[in-house]
Amino acid sequence: MTAALDDRPVLALETSCDETAVALYGAAGLIAHTLHSQIKLHAEYGGVVPELASRDHVSRILPLTRAVLTEAGLKPADLGGIAYTAGPGLIGALMVGAAAAAGLAAALDVPLIGIHHMEGHLLAPMLEMPAPAFPFVALLVSGGHTLLVEVQGIGQYTLLGESLDDAVGEAFDKTAKLLGLPYPGGPELARLAELGRAGVFRFPRPMTDRPGLDFSFSGLKTAVLTALPRDANAQTRADLARGFEDAVTETLAIKCARALDATGHRTLVVAGGVGANLRLRERLNVLAAKRKGQVFFPRKDFCTDNAAMIAYAGWMRRSEGLPAVQGFPTRARWPLTELQAVSA
Ligand code: KG4
Ligand code: ZN
Numbered sequence: 001m002t003a004a005l006d007d008r009p010v011l012a013l014e015t016s017c018d019e020t021a022v023a024l025y026g027a028a029g030l031i032a033h034t035l036h037s038q039i040k041l042h043a044e045y046g047g048v049v050p051e052l053a054s055r056d057h058v059s060r061i062l063p064l065t066r067a068v069l070t071e072a073g074l075k076p077a078d079l080g081g082i083a084y085t086a087g088p089g090l091i092g093a094l095m096v097g098a099a100a101a102a103g104l105a106a107a108l109d110v111p112l113i114g115i116h117h118m119e120g121h122l123l124a125p126m127l128e129m130p131a132p133a134f135p136f137v138a139l140l141v142s143g144g145h146t147l148l149v150e151v152q153g154i155g156q157y158t159l160l161g162e163s164l165d166d167a168v169g170e171a172f173d174k175t176a177k178l179l180g181l182p183y184p185g186g187p188e189l190a191r192l193a194e195l196g197r198a199g200v201f202r203f204p205r206p207m208t209d210r211p212g213l214d215f216s217f218s219g220l221k222t223a224v225l226t227a228l229p230r231d232a233n234a235q236t237r238a239d240l241a242r243g244f245e246d247a248v249t250e251t252l253a254i255k256c257a258r259a260l261d262a263t264g265h266r267t268l269v270v271a272g273g274v275g276a277n278l279r280l281r282e283r284l285n286v287l288a289a290k291r292k293g294q295v296f297f298p299r300k301d302f303c304t305d306n307a308a309m310i311a312y313a314g315w316m317r318r319s320e321g322l323p324a325v326q327g328f329p330t331r332a333r334w335p336l337t338e339l340q341a342v343s344a
Contacts, residue, residue, distance in 0.1 A: 005319055006111075008080025011068070011104070012311035013061060015097030016089025016117045017143070018048045020060040021307035022068045025315040030127055032072040033308040035301075036060045039184060046183050047173075054092035061100045076108055081321045083314020086114030087331030088144065094330040102328035111321020113314045114329055118145055118336050120309035121271040123154070123316070124298035127308055132269050132296040137259045139252065141280075142272035143169035143186075147336065148213050148259045151269070154316050155341040160259050161213025168248060168274045171217035175224050175244050179237050189241050190277055195234075196242025201227055203247035208254045213262070215255065220247060249280045253287050266293035275303035316342055 009026035018041075023033035038056050042048050069076065084101035087094055098114070105112035122138050125131060137160070140147040146163035166174065169186055176185025181192065203223045206216045224244050229236060256268055270284060275297055288295035302308055320340070 006080040008078060009072075009074065010081045010083050010113070010311055010314040010318055011065065011079050012083040012115070012307045012314045013065070013097040013101050014085045014117075014120070014305060014307040014310045015057040015061065015093050016085045016087070017093060017305060018042060018053050019305040020057050020064055021305065021310075022061070022064040023307035023311035024068055024072050024074065025308070025311035030308055030311065031074075032068045033306065033311070034064050034068050034071070035306055036064060043183055046177065048090070050090045050092055053090060054096055057093055057096035061096060065100070065104075076104070079108060079110055081105070081111045081113055081314060081318045082108070082324075083113040083115050083310055083317075084328070085117045085120065085310050086329055087117065087334040089117055089332065091330060091332045094332070098328040098330045102324040105324035111318065112324040112328060113317055113321040115310050115313045115317065116334055116336060116339055117310075118142070118147070119155075119339060120313050122149065122151065122157075122269070122336075123313050124271045124302045124306075124309040125269050125296040127302060127312055128296065128298060132267050132294070135263075135265055136267035136269050137256065137263055137265050138269045138271065139256055139259075140272045141168045141252065141270070141274035143167060143173065145272065146215050146217070148255060149336065150259075150263050150265070153341060155339045157336050157339065159335075159337050160262065161215065161255060163215040163217060165216050165218035166221070168215070168217055168252070169272070171220055171248065172274065175221045175241075178221060178225050178228065179241060186273060187276070190245065190279070192238050193241040193245040193279070196238035196240070198242060198246060200239035201243030203227075203243050205247055205251045205254065208251055213255055213259055215251065217248065220244060245277070245279055249277065249283050252280060253283045256284060257287055257291070260291065260293065266291070268293065268295045270295065270297050271303060273304045276300045
């Protein structure tokens with residue numbers, strides 16, 4: 001006989017990059033979540049400065065933890081486990097969340113649960129109503145990853161395709177920089193593209209002219225740079241942003257359709273920061289409708305980094321929690337396909 005699962009709430013800490021986030025998940029679902037974004041801290045450098053990120057996490061993590069517990073009306077002693085993002089991410093930033101989580105788990109004598117950041121993203125749509133049912137194809141599009149994954153269940157992941165160079169979010173950020181937009185570039189570029197005209201600039205749809213599910217986005221920013229006139233006016237920059245966004249979102253949609261064909265699944269799940277992009281959402285909604293399938297997205301705030309998704313994954317994996325005294329592993333790099341399946 002297996003021991004009954006501890007149904008007390010799981011507290012989750014997310015510190016993999018430039019957001020400090022804390023959330024609570026329990027038997028009735030998501031209880032509370034909060035987040036501090038470091039955007040202002042890194043803006044003047046045009047990108048995330050890892051050492052500044054780590055230091056800011058150090059000063060935020062415990063006040064945010066207290067705030068979430070107060071909001072939920074819970075005491076530390078009410079918790080049944082502590083989840084944290086164990087990787088992939090900036091190693092110093094990860095270590096802050098890991099050390100705080102391990103300290104709490106040891107003090108409370110509850111299990112410590114290390115979560116894969118991309119599994120968190122992948123499962124974020126599970127926090128919505130209705131939630132997608134397994135099996136499905138997941139498109140994970142963040143600042144560090146572009147993955148197409150076949151998902152049979154939690155921890156049952158088959159990699160179908162990935163970017164051979166820049167991740168989609170990275171391509172958005174780098175192209176935004178070229179166009180003179182501030183960090184973080186993705187949402188800024190999307191805003192500028194709203195003012196752009198479709199078809200004025202037509203950029204390649206990389207790797208769609210051959211079979212396969214891999215991506216390549218680094219050439220697109222070069223294509224934008226080549227097309228960018230030295231004295232580009234506001235309308236030209238907006239047209240370039242629109243051309244870039246159309247090329248990226250159409251490429252993603254073509255590969256999603258192929259992945260659905262290859263696996264025979266009818267459900268598509270989209271997650272990660274670029275999942276907040278409205279044109280991508282629009283395009284994939286049209287694709288799903290045409291195929292009489294379904295597409296699921298997390299709410300916009302849960303597309304980008306957050307602790308609610310880590311809390312959900314931690315809750316689902318709470319049976320795997322380890323005593324904190326065994327250490328608190330962190331991994332800057334960590335293939336999603338190495339995760340263990342969770343029995344239903
Ligand atoms: O998932 P995420 O918050 O962090 C990582 O795990 O990387 O993704 C951040 C990425 C950034 O590259 C950001 O520019 C991009 O997601 N992003 C967007 C939008 N919102 C965030 N890209 C395009 N359109 C958006 N609306
Ligand atoms: Zn992320």
